[in-house]
Amino acid sequence: GNSVTQMEGPVTLSEEAFLTINCTYTATGYPSLFWYVQYPGEGLQLLLKATKADDKGSNKGFEATYRKETTSFHLEKGSVQVSDSAVYFCALSDQEGRRALTFGSGTRLQVQP
């Protein structure tokens, strides 16, 4: 079955530092890949997506590239802000059928001023 593995947190960075959160996946076929963000006390917000190999998803300064050869979708940001503090979830869905999302366990990011 499908599975997603994320680096464990918390990840603690100073403001303006470079961020990488690793994500690897196992799936049959060609899944779509997503990053969701969850701020304290809130639901999940879609941050970015990629639907085929070598696609780069980007939003709000965050980027992730769909690497089929390494089955990875690492999240990066060049300069984090305190407001980026949240839990980040990597997820995949099948391209067909019910397309239920399979999530990783989440990585908590703490950005200090």
Place this chain on the structure above:
Amino acid sequence: ETGVTQSPTHLIKTRGQQVTLRCSSQSGHNTVSWYQQALGQGPQFIFQYYREEENGRGNFPPRFSGLQFPNYSSELNVNALELDDSALYLCASSFSGLAVYEQYFGPGTRLTVT
């Protein structure tokens, strides 16, 4: 455009009781999926409803059931509550038929079973 809404926000129940959670999908969406998020974990897929019928289920027992109504809103029902059912329950709506299948989440219902 109205986003996904869920009610209630918080709920406390006793083991063995039954609970109903409600979700209103985003305008224009015809599919609703439910997820359970235990503390410190990623969400787990419970089931999905499309055209008022269940369209797939995750690894959850039959005491988890649901409904979808003609206006695409949905209910999640859990019978014979157990302590392990304590979690954040998330509803996500989407539009089946698009090439890229994006799910948009509500704020969740926090269920505590004592």
